[in-house]
Amino acid sequence: MTDLKYKRIILKLSGEALAGDQGFGIHPPVIKTVAKEVKDVYELGLQIGIVVGGGNMWRGESGAQMGMERAQADYIGMLATIMNALALQDNLESLDVPTRVQTSIEMREIAEPYIRRKAIRHLEKNRVVIFAGGTGSPYFSTDTTAALRAAEINADAILMAKNGVDGVYSADPNIDASAVKYDHLTQMDIINKGLHVMDSTASTLSMDNDIPLEVFNLNKPGNIKKVVLGEQIGTTVRG
Template sequence: MIKYKRIVLKVSGEALAGPGGFGIKPPVIKTISEQIKAVHDLGVQIAIVCGGGNIWRGETGAEMGMERAQADYMGMLATVMNGLALQDNLESLGVPTRVQTSIEMRQIAEPYIRRKAVRHLEKGRVVIFAGGTGNPYFSTDTTAALRAAEIGADVILMAKNGVDGVYSADPNKDTTAVKYTELSHLDIINKNLHVMDSTASTLSMDNDIPLVVFNLNEADNIRRVVEGENIGTTIQGRE
């Protein structure tokens, strides 16, 4: 039984890098692709938003004295690299995939067109949204919330690297940290829980899009969430 028919899967750049935290690790991206294929085989319509932190982070640019907008554009290009790598792995498994970028680069990907993206999903193709929103100062979390609203997604799946949900504090640093199983979007904002940035949280809340935060590193977790298992942390509603 499928709970969510159309999903936006947010995959962080760090998740693609594995334990090393930098670059793209082929065994890691292959495992992620296999999980996505298993969900695709269920008939779920899948859109993916990739982060770029495994290749470039805006903070690095700031430390170099780089202009923020310039650093953010470099980050957008990093997400395109991740998207192309993920596309290649998915297609090697027989999953039809399209990459759409918010910044035009027609030789390697389609420009983002909402109606075209929806049509791809309806035809059973996985759509990877790369290039962020196309604007500096917005994170890929905001991209995930924006694209989910635009394509009418049932849920945003926040696939985390080694973190199995939302905690009251960093569980790696605070042994008293408590894991939440359910929260509202307003809780995320008021408690400053850093699940996603405040712009993304507000956008998700205003458009009534639920989020599920879960550990990507456990086999079959994407399928388990899509089928309605209560793993990780579910965030929905205002109160």
């Protein structure tokens, strides 16, 4: 087998990564490209869990800002992640990648419920497991879901696939021309420097459980593969 940096990963995909330039919904050519990238990595023989966001359809926070009750707005967001998960499953299966979707909120007619031990069994049987529905509770992000599922399945790392951003920068590179990209950071660096990688709940959970993060640009073809093969392309957060 190829020399892999990680044997079991959680890949965190933002909902926006499925929308493409249209910025909303699921853009079929874009989701197909993402599925192909996942297939390329799957073929290296590592175990892959995917946590997908829902921001291409709905953001709980925005709903709350518009006056909706936060918990209610978050439930709509959770349903959005389930739609994305089903679309991703369809695309992966059309490429012959065996896939199981597990939802944190039970809807058994559509997908199997999240059962930790079953998820691990699926991974051991080389099925990509898509964790849908966030944590199943309002007030938690899908970044937090990624950290939680990574801890639960003993993942070696969380791969934070970003939409157009190459890694963690000292400042916003779109605003500040002097911003530099960090290759390596510790979780404490992130706190001390006030950098934003994940929300604070997700950061704390991954720090407390010693789960490394790899932050990289999903939009460059082959990047997921480069990360799992140990090439330093984005930012590694460890320790």
